[in-house]
Amino acid sequence: MRKINHDVAPGKLDRCQVTGSKNLFEVIDLGHQAPCDALLTAKTIGEPETTYPLRLMLCPDSGLAQLDYVVDGSIIYPPEYPYRAGISEPLRVYQSAFADGVVKKFNIPSESLCVDIGSNDGTLLTGFRRNGMRTIGVEPTNIAKIAKKENRIETIQKFFTEDVAKDIVKKYGHAKIATMTNVFAHMAPLGEVMRGLCTLLEKDGVFITESQYLLDVLESNQFEGIYHEHVRTYSLKSLVTLFPYYGMEVFDVQRASRYGGNIRAYAGRKGVHPVNPDVGELLALEESKGLFKPETWSKWRERVDDNRRKFMELAYKAKSKGLKFVADSCPGRGSVLVNYYGLDKTLLPYVAQLPGSEKVGKYLPGTHIPVVDNSIILREQPDYVVILAWHYGDYIMKNWRSKGLKSKFVLPLPKFRIVS
Numbered sequence: 001m002r003k004i005n006h007d008v009a010p011g012k013l014d015r016c017q018v019t020g021s022k023n024l025f026e027v028i029d030l031g032h033q034a035p036c037d038a039l040l041t042a043k044t045i046g047e048p049e050t051t052y053p054l055r056l057m058l059c060p061d062s063g064l065a066q067l068d069y070v071v072d073g074s075i076i077y078p079p080e081y082p083y084r085a086g087i088s089e090p091l092r093v094y095q096s097a098f099a100d101g102v103v104k105k106f107n108i109p110s111e112s113l114c115v116d117i118g119s120n121d122g123t124l125l126t127g128f129r130r131n132g133m134r135t136i137g138v139e140p141t142n143i144a145k146i147a148k149k150e151n152r153i154e155t156i157q158k159f160f161t162e163d164v165a166k167d168i169v170k171k172y173g174h175a176k177i178a179t180m181t182n183v184f185a186h187m188a189p190l191g192e193v194m195r196g197l198c199t200l201l202e203k204d205g206v207f208i209t210e211s212q213y214l215l216d217v218l219e220s221n222q223f224e225g226i227y228h229e230h231v232r233t234y235s236l237k238s239l240v241t242l243f244p245y246y247g248m249e250v251f252d253v254q255r256a257s258r259y260g261g262n263i264r265a266y267a268g269r270k271g272v273h274p275v276n277p278d279v280g281e282l283l284a285l286e287e288s289k290g291l292f293k294p295e296t297w298s299k300w301r302e303r304v305d306d307n308r309r310k311f312m313e314l315a316y317k318a319k320s321k322g323l324k325f326v327a328d329s330c331p332g333r334g335s336v337l338v339n340y341y342g343l344d345k346t347l348l349p350y351v352a353q354l355p356g357s358e359k360v361g362k363y364l365p366g367t368h369i370p371v372v373d374n375s376i377i378l379r380e381q382p383d384y385v386v387i388l389a390w391h392y393g394d395y396i397m398k399n400w401r402s403k404g405l406k407s408k409f410v411l412p413l414p415k416f417r418i419v420s
Contacts, residue, residue: 004245006191008231010072016059017066017190017232018242025294027056027065028223028301030340034365035076036227036332045363054336056226056233060292063237065214070188071228073159079142080358088354090395092123094258095181098210099127102177106206108133112176115168115200117160117193118183121146122153128177129153136172138164160187165196174202182259184209185232194246207248207267209239215291216261220414223304224337225259235291236282239265252276260391260413308341310416314384315347324382327351329396330359330371334388337412339366351388352377378403384418386410 004020015022032051040049053069102108110132116125119137125147129135137147137155144157158164168175178200187193197207212225214235226233240250251273252266266273290296318325327334330353338348344367352374353359359371377385377400385400385407387393393411397419400407409419 006194006242006245007189008070010070010188013066013068013070016062016064018062018064018238019059021059021061023061024057024059024068025297027058027297028226028304030054030056030223030226030336033227033336033339035071036229036335036365037076038365039359039362039371040365040368041362045368049365051366052228054226054228058292058297059238062241063214063235063286063292064241065217065233065235065238067226067228067231070231073140073188076186076229077140077159079140088392090392091258095124096127096130098181099124099131102179102208103128103131103133106177108176113172113174114177114179115175116179116181118180118186119144119147119153119155122148122151122155124179124181125153126151133177134172136168136175138168160196161189161192162196162199165199168200174205175200176202176205178205178207179209180207181210182212182262185211185234186229188231190232190242194242198246198248201268203269204272205268206273208264209267210256210258210262210264212259213255213261213263214238215263215286215289216255218289218291218296218300220260221300221303221307222260222413223340224333224413227332227336229332234263234265235286236263236265236279237286237292239263239267240279240283243267244270249275250279253279253282255282258391307413307416311410311412312341314410314418315343318384319347323384324349324380325384325386326377326380326382327386327388328374328377328400329353329387329389329392330357330364331389335364335366337388338364338369343367343369345369348386350376377407378405381405382407384408384410386412388412390414 033054034049034051055068057068058065114128114133115136117138119139125135137153138160140159144155147153147155211234214233248267249270250265250267254264256262256264330351350370350372355373390411390413411417
């Protein structure tokens with residue numbers, strides 16, 4: 001197989017990161033935006049902000065969708081990076097079931113090593129530890145300190161590289177399981193990551209990745225899942241194309257529910273694990289949906305624009321009538337939606353977030369909309385509450401109703417709707 005440099009430097013990216021092909025077409029241009037988690041503080045809100053192009057391109061040859069401009073990882077993931085997995089109850093439940101399912105699926109022996117790359121606060125690894133596995137996290141941000149202190153998860157506070165993999169093997173041995181949940185699409189030096197995985201895994205080890213799935217982006221109009229952290233958006237075709245460069249293959253696949261639709265792919269060394277027929281079936285489905293055709297995405301952009309128009313009509317109507325129109329939940333993708341739709345503090349006075357989140361007390365990039373403790377919603381009983389984490393919409397609405405909230409809910413995606 002032709003050798004490809006899968007590591008890309010920050011800046012313009014005009015070739016497919018998997019195959020090197022320049023046969024790319026535009027999926028959507030979301031303008032110039034600041035990184036979605038580059039939240040501002042009271043001190044920095046008056047300072048200049050740096051924005052970067054946010055445009056998604058697709059290579060029909062490999063099936064990979066990717067940004068055409070890569071922001072340096074040290075900018076995207078500073079030590080004070082604000083995302084924390086463990087504060088979300090639905091995510092805790094999901095990741096606990098994830099760990100249980102993997103141990104059962106592969107009959108993992110007790111004391112086997114599991115390494116989670118991009119391990120955040122260690123929430124996923126607590127599930128593997130509960131199943132008797134040894135666990136190591138790799139997390140470059142200060143959230144690693146929370147993993148160690150609160151969850152007692154041994155965590156290496158570094159970006160994952162081949163050298164880090166060698167250090168883990170030397171100290172702890174090879175990994176039976178390596179996981180990346182919503183991380184594998186984020187790392188620009190893809191070759192470095194793949195070489196690290198090859199070093200880290202046992203001969204029969206399994207790498208499991210969950211990433212935002214291109215088919216779900218299409219079917220659920222998920223334009224706001226396109227942001228600077230997501231250097232790549234995978235189809236199964238793109239993963240099947242990538243792994244053979246490193247003597248590996250995708251041997252199983254599932255569509256998962258996290259974040260409104262993920263692809264969970266299982267990969268190992270070529271020929272070690274039997275290939276599940278589900279792999280071929282999902283590849284065929286991608287082709288039947290026209291996933292790699294420009295005209296498919298042209299129609300998708302029309303749906304995105306229709307959702308945007310209906311949402312903004314409601315926002316302006318609420319303002320003109322003096323109605324309270326606010327947002328609940330503050331995922332990074334919510335910042336993309338707010339900026340692309342053109343909302344500001346006059347239309348959306350605040351975004352509420354779970355207490356204990358590192359985001360509370362800060363401001364969204366670009367719009368400077370404040371992020372506040374979500375207890376304000378119950379006190380104010382606003383007329384409309386936009387659920388930016390729409391993928392958890394049913395859970396969030398049920399939770400608020402049980403507390404006595406009478407507001408109407410606004411679900412911006414997959415299709416704009418108001419829930420009374």
